[in-house]
Amino acid sequence: MSATVSDNKQRQKYGTLTGVVGICANLILFLIKLAAGLISSSISIIADAFNNLADMGSSLVTMFGFRLASKPADPDHPYGHGRYEYISAFIVSGLIFMMGMELFKSSFDKILHPTELALDYLSIVILAISIIVKLWMYFYNKKIGKKINSAAILATAQDSLNDVFTTTAILVSVVVMMFTNINIDAYVGIVMSVYIIWSGFKTAKETINPLLGEPIDEETAKTLEKEIMSFDGFLGVHDLLAHNYGPGRCFASVHVEVPADTDIVKCHEQIDLCEKIVLERTGILLTIHMDPVETDNEILTNARETVAERIKSIHPALTLHDFRMTPKSDERTNLIFDVVLPVDLADEKKKVRKEIEKIAKEIDPTYCCVITFDFDYTAKN
Numbered sequence: 001m002s003a004t005v006s007d008n009k010q011r012q013k014y015g016t017l018t019g020v021v022g023i024c025a026n027l028i029l030f031l032i033k034l035a036a037g038l039i040s041s042s043i044s045i046i047a048d049a050f051n052n053l054a055d056m057g058s059s060l061v062t063m064f065g066f067r068l069a070s071k072p073a074d075p076d077h078p079y080g081h082g083r084y085e086y087i088s089a090f091i092v093s094g095l096i097f098m099m100g101m102e103l104f105k106s107s108f109d110k111i112l113h114p115t116e117l118a119l120d121y122l123s124i125v126i127l128a129i130s131i132i133v134k135l136w137m138y139f140y141n142k143k144i145g146k147k148i149n150s151a152a153i154l155a156t157a158q159d160s161l162n163d164v165f166t167t168t169a170i171l172v173s174v175v176v177m178m179f180t181n182i183n184i185d186a187y188v189g190i191v192m193s194v195y196i197i198w199s200g201f202k203t204a205k206e207t208i209n210p211l212l213g214e215p216i217d218e219e220t221a222k223t224l225e226k227e228i229m230s231f232d233g234f235l236g237v238h239d240l241l242a243h244n245y246g247p248g249r250c251f252a253s254v255h256v257e258v259p260a261d262t263d264i265v266k267c268h269e270q271i272d273l274c275e276k277i278v279l280e281r282t283g284i285l286l287t288i289h290m291d292p293v294e295t296d297n298e299i300l301t302n303a304r305e306t307v308a309e310r311i312k313s314i315h316p317a318l319t320l321h322d323f324r325m326t327p328k329s330d331e332r333t334n335l336i337f338d339v340v341l342p343v344d345l346a347d348e349k350k351k352v353r354k355e356i357e358k359i360a361k362e363i364d365p366t367y368c369c370v371i372t373f374d375f376d377y378t379a380k381n
Contacts, residue, residue: 011148012070015085018144018153019063025137026056029130036126042185045123047103047192048130048163048170054099055159058092062152065089069246082246089152089207096159097200100193107189114183124178127171134163151210155203162199166192215377216242216252224252224286227278231270233258235293238321238340239374242284253287257321260292291322300325303335303363310359314352317342317376335360336370349373 030052037046065088071081141157144150173188225237235257242252258267271288278286294300304323311318323337345352353371360367 009070011150012066014144014148015066015150015153016063018141018156019059019066021140022059022062022137022156023056025133026052026059029133030056032126033130036123040123042123042170042174045127045170045174047106047189048167051099051103051163051166051196052130054095055156055163058095058156058159061088061091061095062156065091065152066150079243079245079251080249082249083211085150085152085246086207086211089155090204090211092152092155092159093200093203093207095200096162096203097197100196100198100200103189103196104193107186107193110186110189114186123174124171127167127174130167131164131171134160134167138164151207155207158199158203162196165195210244213243216240216250218378220282220284221378223282224254224278224284227281228254228256228274228288231274233262233267233270234274235259235295236321238291238319238338239289240378250284251287252284253289255289255291255321257291257293259295261296262292293323297325303367304337306363307335307337307356307360310363311339311356313359314355315342315345318352322372331366332368333364333366334370335367338372338374340374340376342376346375 030049033045033049033052036042037049065085068084069082069088071084073080138157138160141153141160145153145157169188169192170185173184177183177185220242221240224240228234228237237254237256239255240252241254242250244250256271267290271290275286275288278284300323303325304320307323308320311320317340319340320337321340323335326334326336339352339356341349341352352373353369356371357369360369
């Protein structure tokens with residue numbers, strides 16, 4: 001659904017605020033960790049310091065991403081620049097991945113060429129402070145990310161949580177070294193690097209989907225359908241498609257069934273009003289296509305309802321629309337309609353077609369089906 005805060009200027013302010021906070025906090029953590037790592041010769045502490053430096057870069061990327069995303073539409077980008085926010089989130093995921101790869105390389109090298117550590121209680125205090133700061137940053141970014149529905153800030157929140165886990169692991173290795181003299185520094189670095197690499201892949205997957213064009217979520221689809229069907233004279237909806245051009249920039253189209261004998265002018269007014277209300281309540285710019293349906297033809301109505309009910313024996317999610325009857329002779333009547341298939345039946349169209357044709361023949365031996373298949377790409381929760 002639409003974000004709690006959808007105004008572009010407000011979203012930019014939140015994005016700038018989180019960026020500045022991230023830059024300042026990560027710069028301070030980088031400096032004190034680097035000092036502690038160089039003094040102690042700990043590869044994991046030094047790596048964690050540079051992880052904070054990468055996080056500072058991520059905050060810069062996020063901040064500039066919000067600034068670019070807030071630019072208004074122009075002749076070259078008629079749908080606005082909102083997808084810059086997704087691009088910045090993807091760049092952050094790339095930085096996370098590269099940091100993981102560098103940590104893996106340096107940790108593996110430390111296993112092959114171990115060095116003595118010179119740890120003290122100052123290292124423990126610095127790491128403990130870092131954990132507290134990063135935990136606060138995680139909750140801070142997550143709260144704002146959800147408030148403005150920002151993939152970039154939520155990616156930054158996840159990165160902060162990664163840092164909590166990795167720094168905790170380093171703290172454990174430091175304590176183990178101090179009290180048992182067992183050096184597990186490099187091995188902890190390997191484990192950390194694998195986790196960071198996995199996190200980078202996971203974050204990239206979550207941010208690239210809206211760039212490629214992901215389906216509208218099921219809750220939003222149901223909300224739109226409920227809103228549309230609240231208008232008098234609308235009999236049904238189908239073929240809902242949505243295009244996301246950034247948070248608060250969603251365009252959608254849908255087919256609405258109306259009685260074939262409806263007053264065109266009145267129906268057009270209803271459609272205009274529906275589109276306006278949907279925009280006000282959901283932030284989605286909806287375009288409605290009108291599909292006329294015969295409602296006073298008893299034979300057609302009975303055939304449509306019977307076929308619609310019977311095809312659910314093939315799969316309970318099957319639905320049909322745009323149903324027409326075209327009598328050709330006493331021995332042949334064409335039933336022309338569209339069937340909406342779940343995506344998991346995409347490879348079984350021929351089988352489904354034969355089963356529907358069989359069902360139609362059982363209803364009336366003269367029925368011959370002319371079927372067009374549509375697919376339901378609504379994202380399931």
